[in-house]
Amino acid sequence: GSSDSGSGGSGGGGEDGSITMGFSQVGAESGWRTANTQSIQDSAEEAGIELQFSDAQGEQENQISAIRSFIQQRVDVIAFSPVVETGWDSVLLEAQRAGIPVILTDRSVDSEDDSLYETFLGSDFVEEGKKAGEWAVENWGSQPTYVAELQGTTGAAPALDRQEGFADAIEGTDNIQVVASQSGDFTRAGGREVMEAMLNSNPQINAVYAHNDDMALGAIEAIEAAGKVPGKDIQIISVDAVRDGMQALADGKINFIVECNPLLGGQLMDLAEKVVAGEDVPKRVVTEETTFTQEQAIEALPNRQY
């Protein structure tokens, strides 16, 4: 939730033994992201780590300047979810020179020199696409399936990777055919508008692969408005597993969701403590993620945290 705007001002921890972490978040562009932020803030408090949190409003330059200011503030460890994979070498080099270890979360960077960061904690978007594709092959492969793909923001890493993973997985399955593919910008409104247009131009569509739950939920609205039954006439796969998506899955409007777990606060704090203590950590830590079918969703729903 909201945070106390007056709590800043104390950088340069470490002397008293407590750890100060500078964390630069992408923004708050989706429910997923807010859950992610929440988890990090809560876990930091639990672990007794002092968190300097900075929101980049979706802009890389803000992230870079935030990291610079963390360096100025002499925090003990820096963590961030990069807005984009490229272009981090300089600022990571600065952190390294200042002797501050860096942990990546959620998304990786494509630096050639992987000594610039200690470890990368996060999910694998290509893998998520693959999981979605594999389920599609298994369940749709037997009859002709015309898939509408609702892509995320054009050019964004999750969108590109989820598209790639899905395409890899369904390759060779002649029955599954992606007949339309448009960007819905990861939003409900986008999902709805794109789906409406696709239904008009491609009446044969009988399956949807949405790069996130929000777009799937928007598509459901469009499908229902057009008089079809989501989950039956048109089957839907989506990624994320946020609460609304899980609810739709439990209600039978979505058929399958690949989880992309935002709750990596706990793992992050563990890693941070180890890194600051100088212990060895693996270069890549994959978040614990699963997939949900309708039955699993009904079961999992009551304990869902986000």
Place this chain on the structure above:
Amino acid sequence: MSTAAPRPAAAPVVEMSGITIEFPGVRALDGVGLRLFPGEVHALMGENGAGKSTLIKALTGVYRYDSGTVTVDGVEQQFATPADAQAAGISTVYQEVNLCPNLTVTENVVLGREPRKRGSIDRRASRERTRRVLAELNLDLDPGSILGRHPIALQQLVAIARAVDTDAKVLVLDEPTSSLDAGEVAELFRVVRTLRDRGVAILFVSHFLDQVYEISDRMTVLRNGRLVAEHRTAELPRLQLVQEMIGRELSTLEHLEREPAHEAPADAVPRLRARGLGRTGAIAPTDLDVHAGRVTGLAGLLGSGRTELTRLLFGADRASSGTVEVDGRPVKLRTPRTAIAEGIAFCSEDRKGEGVVGDLTVRDNVLLALQARRGWLRRIPTKQGDELVAKYIKALDIRPAHPDALIRNLSGGNQQKVLLARWLLTEPRLLLLDEPTRGIDIGAKAQIQALVSQLASEGMSVVFVSAELEEVLRISDRITVLRDHRTVADVDGSTATLDSVVDLIASGGDRA
């Protein structure tokens, strides 16, 4: 059609012939010719809307003409831009002040031909040059001050200074004197004569016949877009000139004689009584009484504070001291709206900046003040609006007589008439007229003066400001004389003479 006038021996520096320009719906010029000789002052005469400004713009590359030829120094030219004309030695002051209000006086004067030192602008030299031309016109202005903060008349003088500051062969002045007082006109003419003696050809437009006869050597008369005649000034009687301009005998010319003074009950409560009204830095605390049915003239030199005072009376500027009573009731004139609610109307001297709403039609412009007073909800019914507009177009002879023409396409004088109509329409009880006859031709001027007298005799109070002292004298029942931002005298209009008022203005006088 044209009577060829005997001309000087030299070859003309500019010769225009058969110039035709057509605007949508109006043939503004129809086969007009003009010859300018070196070393002459040539007056271009014609009523409002006759096509004078258009002819000048055709010459200087602002408008492209449909047919006809322009030769400069014997070479046929069609200038694509004013810059080309300037490069060919034609320097122009257009009718509406065309300077950059955001720049300083110096920057405006030297703009486009700044002195340079090693590639960059030499500011000291610019300033010096500006000082020199300003001094030549005997103009005391801070060259570093922002142009837009000066009254329109001063801006006009700066524009003239700019035009004079070149070694042009041809100097074109479109109504340069419309808001200048006698002193400045004299200075201007001195400079013009110097230039003429140097061999510069000067084209001069003015509606003041006295000035034209004083300065010009020859004149060309236009009427309704056509060339009427070209004359030597000395050989053309005034009456004939007027006839040629308006195409008929001017009966109203007699009206130019003195208007009868309106009787005012001495003990009556003034319609407007100002006590100690002033604004820091603009006008010293002033007392002023304006009675019903009378015309109060404000006399003074340029910058004496007449405009400032009228603006305070209208609430256009906020007064910093003093009180105002209307019909004995104290009122606070905080905004123009409060003034309008008291039945006060104000016609500004800056018609381009503060008067016309260029994108709107003549009709909307005429009805604007009335509509604003009624509020947006109660729209003036179309029929009533049409009738009112038609009435005033006719009464003030606005041309073209199209309610739906865009006002920005009207000639300067006609725009002024539209603005007058805007305020007359509201039937104010106190009418503040700041230079209402600026740029208006003699026929219309007489009409407007007659109208003002008539309105006054019907009970309206009028405050009348004009750079033309004769006009103020002719029309006013009382004259308040201002000098250096304060009132210095208050005299009876019926007994005042030109000399006595000039004396007062010059000496500062004693409080009457």
Place this chain on the structure above:
Amino acid sequence: MPETPTEPRTRRRLDMSSPVVWAASALLVLLVFNAVVNPGFFALRIQDGHLFGSPVDVLKNVAPTLLIAVGMTLVIATRGIDLSVGAVLAISGAVSFTIIDGSSDPTSPATAAVAIGTALAVGLVLGAWNGFLVSVVGIQPIIATLVLMTAGRGLAMLVTDGQIITAENPAFDWLGGGFVLGLPAQVVLTLLVLLVVAALTRRTALGTLIEAVGTNPEAARLAGVRSRSITWTVYVFVAFTAAVAGLMTNANVSAADANRAGLFIELDAILAVVIGGTSLAGGRYSLTGTVLGALILQTLTTTTLTMGVPDEYVRLFKAVVIIAVFLLQAPRIRAALGRRRRSARTSTSPAVPVPAVEGDDVRPLTPASSAEPADATAAEPTTTDQGALR
């Protein structure tokens, strides 16, 4: 006395030089293109008594943008601009959904009424705030509204706590998915607002006064026009339209997304206004043009979606089409086309002076540049500019 040329007054003639005509032709071309490329585009079907099909989608999806564009037209006519409409839209959605979500009876019509009323009231307050900054404090509109554009989205997220809030309320959902006479409720609502605005500006003097304020504020002030209240009012109004649009867009997906709802809608709205031929320099405006502009933009979007233009080419495709529309709008090009047409008809008609001054731009000096007359009877180009809705 010589005659002044009198012209027949032609208020209702089709003037080929008017931007509105060209916007309309651009739309027509786009529609024809769709019909050819996409035979199914115009296929309308009736289902449960409601109309369905791409044209209906276009109308429904254009509704929020159009609504805001109508308000924006008035703001732009006063020489202003409002960048904060997207944020206001988000706030309106956030407030209404939070109320519904938090109410004890989330499905009752009364709750919906409270939610809608509160959202609209908040919209009015925000508009008043913008209007205050612009007309009283005197801050340049673009910066004054930039403040709310930035902070407003923050406020919306503060209301929703950064979450996407979902709620189902039948009465409220009608705003998004309801139908009136077979047409989507959003379309009907927008039409209604449009008609009211058209009536208000044409049947009262509001339109003229707004134009006066936008063209020459000082002259308007001295003529006694309430410039300040008029300016203030248009900002309140545009915020109101944004609030209504917020209700629509959020009801459309039954969720309030404070962070993404209405993102960049201010650009779309401004673009629609400008395509419609209204100048950003203030003054004369055309509501008809705005409607056409918004329709062009939405048709374009729907076209790219139904055609299935590959994602990486979508923006380029739109850019090219929009540039083409703009080129058609260019006064010079229109003038040239108009002249060609005319001289084909009557070769005797005299050439009209072409603007010769470098740099005569929006307010040209010259008679010909504002509008090339189709023929001599088009004496008042700007009165014919305006369609029936002005």
Place this chain on the structure above:
Amino acid sequence: MTATDSATGTAPAPAPERPDRSLGQAAYAWLRRTDTGSSTFSVLVTALLLVVLFGAGTLRYENFGYPQVALNLLVDNAHLIVLAVGMTFVILTGGIDLSSGAVVALSTVIAASLLQKGWAAPLVIVLVLATGTLLGWAMGAAVHHLQLQPFIVTLAGMFLARGLCFVISEPSIPIRDDLFTGLAQNVIELPGNTYLTYGVLIALVVVAIAVYVLHRTRFGRTVYAIGGNEQSAGLMGLAVGRTKVAVYAISGFCSALGGLLFSLYILSGWSLHAIGMELDAIAAVVIGGTLLTGGSGLVVGSLLGVLVLGTIQSLISFDGGLSSWWTKITIGVLLLVFVVVQRLSTRSSR
């Protein structure tokens, strides 16, 4: 004519010599001085407010007072400074350039993709600058020759530039070229353990050139004149058309240069970079005291405007406790306080 200097009572007299003034009066006159339509005073007010803002940060946050924090304002915003300079030219003529953010993105994408293909860095730099200038020139030509509104022309330019970005490359591309990485990572060490980047130097040089051009050349005067009154400028015989086209070309060039500096800063090319950066540039220019209607403003003001935005951003990074929404609200409120105070303190002087 008349001497209306109210001190001198006598009638027509040659301009009186200005009496000697005290130091205070001289200072006051200097403050009130205007140069090409722009007052020194409002820029000073802006500068003062900036210092106050920064001072507040120093008081509130430990470490905010480090010299490097102030220098980082330049380091982090070198690209924006260049962008704002170009934007200042355009806005001074009464125009606007909405394409600059997209041109920044396009520049990073072109640079990154060409470098990835192994082109030589200097060639790439020239090509990027040429592309930006050409695009700007085309937009200027459309504004002038086709008489289209600057807003829509540059908006179309923005769509076009973004569209081209996506066509060139959807995913982001890293820049690994030696020249680029060298320029990006080698810093200029300054005393006191502080540093600046080469990008900052370039940006400051651009500012200096712009100041010179605007105030010491005829071209610059013409820019101000057009902003004051375009019609008049034309009637006064200035090269209005050429200047307008040039101004957009300059802005295009600055956007491309800003794009190169940005790609030094982030060492990558991506279609989604710099979204909305044109608004930042416009905001910086306007905060710096330039009127959107044109004709009044100083480049130095725009530089200050960028620093104001940068300071607000730093304050937020240093706070470390602001959620996404409080961040937005805080930015908005700080911006508001700034422009209101600025407006109120310069109002009386107008």
